[in-house]
Amino acid sequence: MTMQIAHSGPLISSDARARAREALTRDNLRTEPKAVRIAIITIAITFLTVFVVLPLVVVFTHAFSKGIAAYLAALAEPEALAAIKLTLLVAAISVGLNLVFGLVAAWAIAKFDFPGKTFLITLIDLPFSVSPVISGLVFVLLFGAQGYFGGWLRDHDIQILFAVPGIALATTFVTFPFVARALIPLMQEQGTQEEEAAISLGASGLQTFFRVTLPNIKWGVLYGVLLCNARAMGEFGAVSVVSGHIRGETNTMPLLVEILYNEYQFIAAFAIASLLAMLALITLIAKTVLERHLDEGEDASDH
Amino acid sequence: MTIEVRNLVKTFGSFKALDGVDLKVESGELVALLGPSGSGKTTLLRIVAGLDWPDSGEVLINGEDALAQGARERHVGFVFQHYALFRHMTVFENVAFGLRVQPRAVRKDEAAIRARVKELLDLVQLDWLADRYPSQLSGGQRQRIALARALAIEPRILLLDEPFGALDAKVRKELRKWLRSLHHEINVTSIFVTHDQEEALEVANRVVVMDKGRIEQIGSPGDVYESPASAFVHGFIGESIELPVQVEGGVIKLGDRPLRLAADGLAPGASKLFVRRHDMLVGPPGSGAFEGAVQHVRNFGPVQRAEVALSGGETIEIDTPRDKELHAGDSIGLEPRRYRIFAGT
Numbered sequence A: 001m002t003m004q005i006a007h008s009g010p011l012i013s014s015d016a017r018a019r020a021r022e023a024l025t026r027d028n029l030r031t032e033p034k035a036v037r038i039a040i041i042t043i044a045i046t047f048l049t050v051f052v053v054l055p056l057v058v059v060f061t062h063a064f065s066k067g068i069a070a071y072l073a074a075l076a077e078p079e080a081l082a083a084i085k086l087t088l089l090v091a092a093i094s095v096g097l098n099l100v101f102g103l104v105a106a107w108a109i110a111k112f113d114f115p116g117k118t119f120l121i122t123l124i125d126l127p128f129s130v131s132p133v134i135s136g137l138v139f140v141l142l143f144g145a146q147g148y149f150g151g152w153l154r155d156h157d158i159q160i161l162f163a164v165p166g167i168a169l170a171t172t173f174v175t176f177p178f179v180a181r182a183l184i185p186l187m188q189e190q191g192t193q194e195e196e197a198a199i200s201l202g203a204s205g206l207q208t209f210f211r212v213t214l215p216n217i218k219w220g221v222l223y224g225v226l227l228c229n230a231r232a233m234g235e236f237g238a239v240s241v242v243s244g245h246i247r248g249e250t251n252t253m254p255l256l257v258e259i260l261y262n263e264y265q266f267i268a269a270f271a272i273a274s275l276l277a278m279l280a281l282i283t284l285i286a287k288t289v290l291e292r293h294l295d296e297g298e299d300a301s302d303h
Numbered sequence B: 001m002t003i004e005v006r007n008l009v010k011t012f013g014s015f016k017a018l019d020g021v022d023l024k025v026e027s028g029e030l031v032a033l034l035g036p037s038g039s040g041k042t043t044l045l046r047i048v049a050g051l052d053w054p055d056s057g058e059v060l061i062n063g064e065d066a067l068a069q070g071a072r073e074r075h076v077g078f079v080f081q082h083y084a085l086f087r088h089m090t091v092f093e094n095v096a097f098g099l100r101v102q103p104r105a106v107r108k109d110e111a112a113i114r115a116r117v118k119e120l121l122d123l124v125q126l127d128w129l130a131d132r133y134p135s136q137l138s139g140g141q142r143q144r145i146a147l148a149r150a151l152a153i154e155p156r157i158l159l160l161d162e163p164f165g166a167l168d169a170k171v172r173k174e175l176r177k178w179l180r181s182l183h184h185e186i187n188v189t190s191i192f193v194t195h196d197q198e199e200a201l202e203v204a205n206r207v208v209v210m211d212k213g214r215i216e217q218i219g220s221p222g223d224v225y226e227s228p229a230s231a232f233v234h235g236f237i238g239e240s241i242e243l244p245v246q247v248e249g250g251v252i253k254l255g256d257r258p259l260r261l262a263a264d265g266l267a268p269g270a271s272k273l274f275v276r277r278h279d280m281l282v283g284p285p286g287s288g289a290f291e292g293a294v295q296h297v298r299n300f301g302p303v304q305r306a307e308v309a310l311s312g313g314e315t316i317e318i319d320t321p322r323d324k325e326l327h328a329g330d331s332i333g334l335e336p337r338r339y340r341i342f343a344g345t
Helices: A002-030 A034-063 A067-076 A078-111 A117-124 A132-143 A150-155 A164-175 A177-190 A193-200 A205-234 A237-243 A253-262 A266-302 B041-049 B091-100 B110-123 B139-152 B169-186 B197-203 B221-226 B231-236
Strands: B003-012 B015-025 B030-034 B056-061 B076-079 B157-161 B189-194 B206-211 B214-219 B240-248 B251-254 B257-259 B269-276 B280-283 B290-300 B303-310 B315-321 B331-336 B340-343
Touching: A034 A266, A067 A078, A067 A266, A078 A117, A078 A164, A078 A177, A078 A205, A078 A253, A078 A266, A117 A177, A132 A164, A132 A237, A164 A205, A164 A237, A177 A205, A193 A205, A193 B076, A205 A266, A237 A253, A253 A266, B003 B041, B015 B041, B015 B056, B015 B206, B015 B214, B030 B041, B030 B197, B041 B056, B041 B076, B041 B157, B041 B189, B076 B139, B091 B110, B091 B139, B110 B139, B110 B169, B139 B157, B139 B169, B169 B197, B189 B197, B197 B221, B206 B221, B206 B231, B214 B221, B214 B231, B231 B240, B231 B269, B231 B340, B240 B315, B240 B340, B251 B269, B280 B315, B303 B331
Parallel strands: B030 B189, B030 B206, B076 B157, B157 B189
Antiparallel strands: B003 B015, B003 B056, B206 B214, B240 B251, B240 B269, B251 B257, B269 B340, B280 B331, B290 B303, B290 B331, B303 B315
16 A cells, blocks of 8 residues: 555656646647747837827827817817817718718628629729829819819809818718728628518518618628728818818818928817827727627627 | 419529429428429529519419519518528517518507417427527527418418528427428428428428429329339439449340340330339349349448449449348349339430
8 A cells, every 4th residue: 555655656746747848848839939929029019009009199298298278278279170070070971971872882782693793892992992182183173163063063153172062072982981891791691581581571671671681780880880980080181182271161180180280389280189099099999899799790690 | 272383484594493393282281392402492482482583484372373472472481491580689579570560550469469479489389488589599499480480470371491401410300290290280381392301201291302493203202202203203212223224125234234124115225223222132143133242241220231243243232131141252142122214324
């Protein structure tokens, strides 16, 4: 009995040591050496800090460099208020339009087969692949005084360029892909079976849309609207071309930031910039939440 | 309610999904459409439901032209292979859907809807799942809910597209029995699509065997198994031995070796000989139509399965009772108890 205990003691411990050694080598085989891991992580974090976190911090420090009172005063300027109002209005119009267009385009692509479908999918991405400045110029060519519709518009006293309609149009064009791109893969993956089931159960087209299709894609819609809104409020290039930079009238927030900065009104420039930065942060958080919902939806349909 | 289709044709591009299909289903029948994938059975079912439209032909439900109506007006219960339950609704709301979307004039009040849903959930024995979401159910439970949902609208006919196709073998077997007894209980004219012959033979009153957009045979499960009408049906249903033979001058030849089988009434030319595996009787060499050498024997279940190399050159598998044990290397004679010969290759 004693013999056995004396025997088994060292046996177990050598066994454990062997296992530990084995685990160690396996760990080394599976991943890179520790030094490499640390180096890679450090580079990634440094890069993010310098290029993402630092600029954000700078925006807010500059905005508040003369205290909160100066910050609030800068935002309360009539010009600033007008820019904020215009930005919200333009965002509301373009998000609204793109919500409808995006839904229709995604519906057409995901649920029907028709000639030219691939072409349409490619076309939807066009606003992403074209420089925003070109997008703005297109509208100048169409609606400007020398443009295709310029004469007709002038005769009927309709102002599109250098006014809200032009800015809204340019923004809508630039942000068109967001809703459609969020919905197409989602709707394609869901297929048409639930809609077919609804119709065979006696639902009308509208009932099917509001009771079956829309609830299934609601997180995708919100996701698209969120990104669309962020871009609509932040758009600079296209809007800059069509806006005409009329102070207090056609300056959106991004345009005003540039103007104020060029006029050495740093506090005011960074105060408005801080609003845009906050919008970005809120968008990021909302995006994370929505992505979680979208993943859950996918999991549910997997089973 | 009867269902009748006449000369139905449907093509997808250059692919002929249905190539002139005629079928009549009598009131209260439970009919199986059986065939390999691509045989057109699901297309036929979808056309009857109004989810697809034929290029030509007629569909009559209870004698009325169904093609004049959309899926919504046909009042047809449809059960999908992948359930197609509304993922964002509870089980209760899924079943209630068909009642809630009815026009206001005929819609039941909330209490009546609740009572009806409860009744249906009881019928499929899943009333305890009313508050769950489809993602929380097993496949078999989902399919039963899908069936309850389809029955909620009191459909004139019930169509099931591979209803058990996505389930595992054990659940399938249970649901088969359950579907048959449910049909017995509610007695609604039903068609179900399957590629599983066992399912078709076990559940249906009548089996419609389809291949390449055409109906090969319509008959009772016994008929299609015992007297297949074509080479395709014989090969598709039940386990068959299939041998290419030549009919020449009143003699049936396998390779260049004449078989001791009567060739009365057979057209000369290349043909196919079909024998069920268990219809090959084993005897001593020289005792039957075929001669062969046992290559390999596997024992399982009530039979032994032997691989036999025939002296005509083909190798076949036969099932024989285990009381006469075979061994690899044995020379044997084989006599088909029953066989059928179909002209063509």
